[in-house]
Amino acid sequence: MSAAIELDDICCDFGKFRAVDHVNVTIKAGEFFSFLGPSGCGKTTILRMISGFIEPTEGVVRIGGQDMKGQRPNQRPTALIFQNLALFPLMPVWENISFGLEVRGVDKVKRRARAEELLELVELKDSADKMISQLSGGQKQRVAIARALAVEPSVMLLDEPLSALDLKLRQHMRAELRAIQKRTGVTFIYITHDQGEALAMSDRVGVMSQGKLQQVADPREIYNNPVNGFVASFVGENNILTGEVKKAGKGEAEFATAIGTFRARLGNASHGKLYIRPEHMTLSSKPGKENSVPVSIADVSFEGNFITVQAKAANGTHLIAELRNDGSATVPAAGTNMHMSFAAERASILPDTSSVGA
Amino acid sequence: MEHLLRRYGTGLTALCIGLTIFWLAVLVLLPNFTMLESSFRPYLAKVDEGGPLDFYSLRNYGMVLGNEVDFSIFGYVVQTPVRLKVFILTIVYSALVTVITFAMAYPLAYYLAKIVSPKSLPTLFLLLFVPLWVSEILRSFAWWIILAFKGPLNALLMTLGLISEEVRWISGFTPVVVGLVYTYVLFMVFPLYNSMQSLDSNQIEAAEDLGSPWWRTHWRVILPHAKPGIASGAVMVFMLSAGSLLVPSLLGSTTSGWFTQTIQGIMLDSQDWNAGAAFAFMLLLVCTIFVSIMMRVFGVKLSDIAK
Numbered sequence: 001m002s003a004a005i006e007l008d009d010i011c012c013d014f015g016k017f018r019a020v021d022h023v024n025v026t027i028k029a030g031e032f033f034s035f036l037g038p039s040g041c042g043k044t045t046i047l048r049m050i051s052g053f054i055e056p057t058e059g060v061v062r063i064g065g066q067d068m069k070g071q072r073p074n075q076r077p078t079a080l081i082f083q084n085l086a087l088f089p090l091m092p093v094w095e096n097i098s099f100g101l102e103v104r105g106v107d108k109v110k111r112r113a114r115a116e117e118l119l120e121l122v123e124l125k126d127s128a129d130k131m132i133s134q135l136s137g138g139q140k141q142r143v144a145i146a147r148a149l150a151v152e153p154s155v156m157l158l159d160e161p162l163s164a165l166d167l168k169l170r171q172h173m174r175a176e177l178r179a180i181q182k183r184t185g186v187t188f189i190y191i192t193h194d195q196g197e198a199l200a201m202s203d204r205v206g207v208m209s210q211g212k213l214q215q216v217a218d219p220r221e222i223y224n225n226p227v228n229g230f231v232a233s234f235v236g237e238n239n240i241l242t243g244e245v246k247k248a249g250k251g252e253a254e255f256a257t258a259i260g261t262f263r264a265r266l267g268n269a270s271h272g273k274l275y276i277r278p279e280h281m282t283l284s285s286k287p288g289k290e291n292s293v294p295v296s297i298a299d300v301s302f303e304g305n306f307i308t309v310q311a312k313a314a315n316g317t318h319l320i321a322e323l324r325n326d327g328s329a330t331v332p333a334a335g336t337n338m339h340m341s342f343a344a345e346r347a348s349i350l351p352d353t354s355s356v357g358a
Numbered sequence: 359m360e361h362l363l364r365r366y367g368t369g370l371t372a373l374c375i376g377l378t379i380f381w382l383a384v385l386v387l388l389p390n391f392t393m394l395e396s397s398f399r400p401y402l403a404k405v406d407e408g409g410p411l412d413f414y415s416l417r418n419y420g421m422v423l424g425n426e427v428d429f430s431i432f433g434y435v436v437q438t439p440v441r442l443k444v445f446i447l448t449i450v451y452s453a454l455v456t457v458i459t460f461a462m463a464y465p466l467a468y469y470l471a472k473i474v475s476p477k478s479l480p481t482l483f484l485l486l487f488v489p490l491w492v493s494e495i496l497r498s499f500a501w502w503i504i505l506a507f508k509g510p511l512n513a514l515l516m517t518l519g520l521i522s523e524e525v526r527w528i529s530g531f532t533p534v535v536v537g538l539v540y541t542y543v544l545f546m547v548f549p550l551y552n553s554m555q556s557l558d559s560n561q562i563e564a565a566e567d568l569g570s571p572w573w574r575t576h577w578r579v580i581l582p583h584a585k586p587g588i589a590s591g592a593v594m595v596f597m598l599s600a601g602s603l604l605v606p607s608l609l610g611s612t613t614s615g616w617f618t619q620t621i622q623g624i625m626l627d628s629q630d631w632n633a634g635a636a637f638a639f640m641l642l643l644v645c646t647i648f649v650s651i652m653m654r655v656f657g658v659k660l661s662d663i664a665k
Contacts, residue, residue, distance in 0.1 A: 051567060074569045086560035090582045099578070100568035151568055 002187045003064030003077060003154035004029040005050060010059030012045050012211075019045045020056070021211035027189060027204075029064075029154075032181050034190040034198040037208035038234065043191045046208075047157050050189065051080045064154060074103075079148035080157045084164070085140055087132045093119070093143055094128035100151035118146040122180070138169045145180060155187045162197065174201055195235045199223065207231045227267070229352045232275045239281070239319050241274040245349060255349055259313040262291045264347035272351040280346035281321035283309060283332055288341030295319060295340045297332050307331055311340055397635035418636035441620055445641070448617040449648060451531050452599040455538045459546040459595050460588065462539070467550035467587075468580065472559060486544060494541060498608040501537050502528070505609075533609040534616065538599045545598065546591035553587025554580065586662035593649050600645050617641055 005027040012020040020042040027033045035043040048054040049061055052073035061068045068076060079100075088096050095102075097118055098111035106114070112128070119125055122142035132140065141161060148156055158177075162170045178201050181188045192198050198205045199219040206216045207230070215227045226232035233240065243257035245266065253266040255274050264274055282288070295311035302325075309321045309332060319340055332338055362371045398414040406412060422441045429438035429446075438446075470482060489497065504511050505527040512524040527533060557580060565575040581588075606616030621641070625634035653660070 053563060053567075073563070073567045074571065078567070080564070080567045082560045082564060084558065084560055086558060086564035088561060088565075088579055091578075099565070099570070102578075103569045103571070103574060147568070 002029045002185050005155060005187065005189070006060070006062040006065075007046070007050075008060040008062065010046075010049060010056040010061060012042070012049060012054060013057045019211055020049070022059075023208075023211075023213045025206055025213060025216055027187060029187055030185050032178065032188045032190065032201060032203045034192060034202040034205045035208055036192055036195060036198040036205050036235070038193055041208040042211040043208050044159060047080070047159055047189065047191050050155070051078050051157050052076045077154040078157055079151055079153035079155070081144050081148050081159065081161045083159045083161065085144040085161065087140060087144060087147070089132045091132075092128070093124075093130050093132065093135070096132065096143055097146045097150050099147065104151075114150060115146075118150055121149070121183070122146045122176075137165050138173060141165065141173055142176075145177070149180075149184065149186075153186060155189060156181075158188065158190045160192050160194075162192075163194070170197075177201060199235070207234060209234070226275070226348070226350065229273055229275065229350045232348070232350055237278050237320065237322075239276045239278060241276075241317070243274060245269075245271055252344065253349060258315050259293050259317050262342075262347065263344040264291075264349050265345060266349045267351075269349065269351040272349050274347060275350055276342050276347045278308070278320040278322035279306075279324070280342050281319070281340055282342065283311075283321055283323065283338050283340055285338055287339045290341070291344060291347065292339050292341040293319070294337065296337050297334050300331060300334055302331065311338070313340075393635040394639060396632050397639055399632055401630040401632045418633040419640065421633050422637065422640065441617075441637075444615040444620055445617050445644070447531070447615070448600055448641075449644065451535060452538075452596050453648075455535055455542070455599045456546075456592050456596045458535070458539050459543045460592065462543055463546035463550050463591065464584075464588075467547050467554055467584075468576075470547075471551050471554035472557075472562065486547065490544070494604055495608070497540065498537050498605055501533065501540060502609055505533050505536065528609070529611045529613065531611075531614045533611065534606050534614050537605040537609040538602060541602070541605055542595045542598050545594045549587040549591040549594070550584055551587075553584040557583045585656070585658060589653060589656065589658040589662060592652070596649060597645055600641065 007023050007025050007027075010020060010023050011018065023042075023046065035046060037043045045054060049056050050063070050068075052068065052071055052075070055069070063077060073080075088099065091099070094112060094115035097115040098106070101111045101114060116125075116128060119128060122145055124139060124142045124146070127135065127139065127143075132143070135143065144161065162173050162177075165173060174197060177188075177190075190198070190201065199222070202219055204216060204218050205222050207214045207222060209230050215222060215231045217225075222231065222235055226235065229240070232238055241255075241257045241259070241262075243255050245253050246256050246261065247254040248266055248270070251265060252263060255262050255264050257274065262274065287294070293313050295313050297309060298312050299310040301308045301310075304325065306325055307323045309323060311319045311321065313319060321340055362374070366374070397418055398416070399412060400415070400417060402409075402411055422445065423439045425440045427438060427440045427443060429436050429443045470479065474482060503509055506512075507524055507526055507528070509527075511527065512521070515521045516524070527536075561579055561583075562575055565579045566572075570578070601618060602616070603618040603622060606614065606619055607622075610616065610619070617637070618641070621634050621637045624630050624637060
């Protein structure tokens with residue numbers, strides 16, 4: 001039913017432009033895997049290479065252990081859900097869903113029954129005879145999923161299918177997609193530039209930039225232990241300080257910046273920048289034990305469950321702290337002078353970029 | 359109307375509307391109405407006009423029936439009035455021309471709309487348009503030369519060894535059909551191109567991704583989408599072919615009567631404008647009915663064609 005996918009050192013060139021650059025990754029059978037990256041990073045190209053619309057310039061795509069070279073999209077065990085869904089507007093809903101079965105020569109009665117079954121799975125009963133134009137955005141989404149599931153693919157490929165929906169519906173569909181994936185056990189490969197989507201739905205995430213895979217890990221690892229500056233700043237917010245590594249110790253180093261020297265975690269990089277997430281910053285009226293900076297509060301915005309504090313250090317360096325609103329926290333006032341500090345194990349010295357061969 | 363007034367002022371608006379009304383009423387409706395009126399009146403000497411012999415009747419329309427000849431339909435020989443036979447053959451061969459132009463234009467339009475890179479599109483369009491710069495008469499004569507008994511087509515086929523002796527191409531309706539297809543194929547290509555271009559390429563890919571072979575993708579996705587373009591192309595090619603006079607006159611053989619030639623004969627040779635008008639209206643009426651039936655059969659609305 002589901003199959004593993006191996007991308008074995010694949011590259012894709014468009015003329016002189018290298019869209020995908022030596023990507024290596026193995027996606028397990030039944031996994032929900034996301035490719036996350038800004039637009040133009042090559043993630044859609046990867047998807048099109050898996051589905052067979054593009055042949056890789058170098059490298060091998062294997063699905064279920066089989067080399068897919070020369071296999072047309074209509075011969076591969078994949079089903080692609082397009083960004084704009086690409087439903088057939090001139091067919092009613094049930095014919096859309098059963099198109100893949102029609103192609104396989106299934107008779108009309110069985111096709112209709114299967115379409116009804118799938119409509120039930122995506123919670124869209126009684127819509128079989130509607131036309132596509134009569135459906136709402138979320139309903140079209142479900143029809144597209146049902147249409148892809150109808151051919152019983154081993155791998156579902158989803159190209160930012162939620163990007164056209166409004167926020168509420170998007171969050172709802174996330175949960176829905178995840179549930180459908182669990183129910184069917186099909187391998188899902190999801191393409192998105194929305195980190196929230198990738199983190200919330202995936203078993204593992206591959207972060208991409210400029211055709212290269214930067215990091216492959218589960219969502220927590222990606223967020224908590226980014227391997228480089230690109231991953232750290234693309235996934236979530238960061239305070240970024242430039243400076244130099246001094247006194248590198250075991251997994252830790254001192255990092256000298258214009259606003260002070262801080263202790264922070266150090267990977268295998270010898271130079272880089274210091275990254276601290278806003279939610280790991282704390283504010284107090286007295287200097288903290290370590291890694292403390294005197295700041296003046298520039299702006300405070302109350303956002304309900306948390307409070308965002310914009311502050312300036314002595315030389316004008318901009319720092320952001322995100323404080324959890326536990327109901328009792330005193331909200332600092334703009335213009336006051338305070339101390340901002342962070343724990344050494346919550347700050348990382350990371351190189352700007354590096355590629356991984358995961 | 360208010361919008362027009364606000365935008366262009368009274369003078370220009372009046373001119374625009376005035377010219378449109380003039381074109382429609384004086385240049386289209388009036389002559390057609392005069393023809394229609396005269397088609398019901400007999401062909402009389404000048405002195406008898408307005409006299410006791412000048413009354414409305416359907417006599418001119420009845421002239422299409424008369425002078426029966428043999429008409430072989432699928433092997434059955436039926437006694438048919440000669441003009442009716444010509445009339446029926448004109449409709450049949452115009453339909454054939456329409457089918458052939460469609461078969462030729464569909465792959466070409468698909469290639470232009472979906473396969474060719476946008477960069478080379480202007481060049482290809484230019485290549486399609488260049489023949490139109492040459493007058494229709496010259497192009498028809500060119501075909502007459504190409505198809506001649508000792509002409510280049512026979513010479514080529516003989517050289518290639520495809521035929522062992524010359525074929526007499528200019529016989530029956532063959533040259534007329536060839537000429538009409540050549541003249542009107544672009545009227546099929548462009549509406550088809552327009553309608554295919556508006557098809558989202560993702561739909562073609564989606565069909566392929568779902569396992570569809572190319573022919574089924576065409577049958578279920580591309581063809582239905584292109585239907586309005588097919589309809590408008592087909593109507594144009596059919597109407598133009600049935601109403602064409604030049605090509606059947608130049609490329610016709612002794613056995614290929616076209617109904618427009620019949621009308622021309624009555625109007626110019628017999629000088630019977632009344633009967634000629636009647637025949638012209640019959641052609642218009644029957645073509646319109648035929649097109650309406652075809653549109654009903656293929657489920658196309660008039661508003662689709664106007665797009």
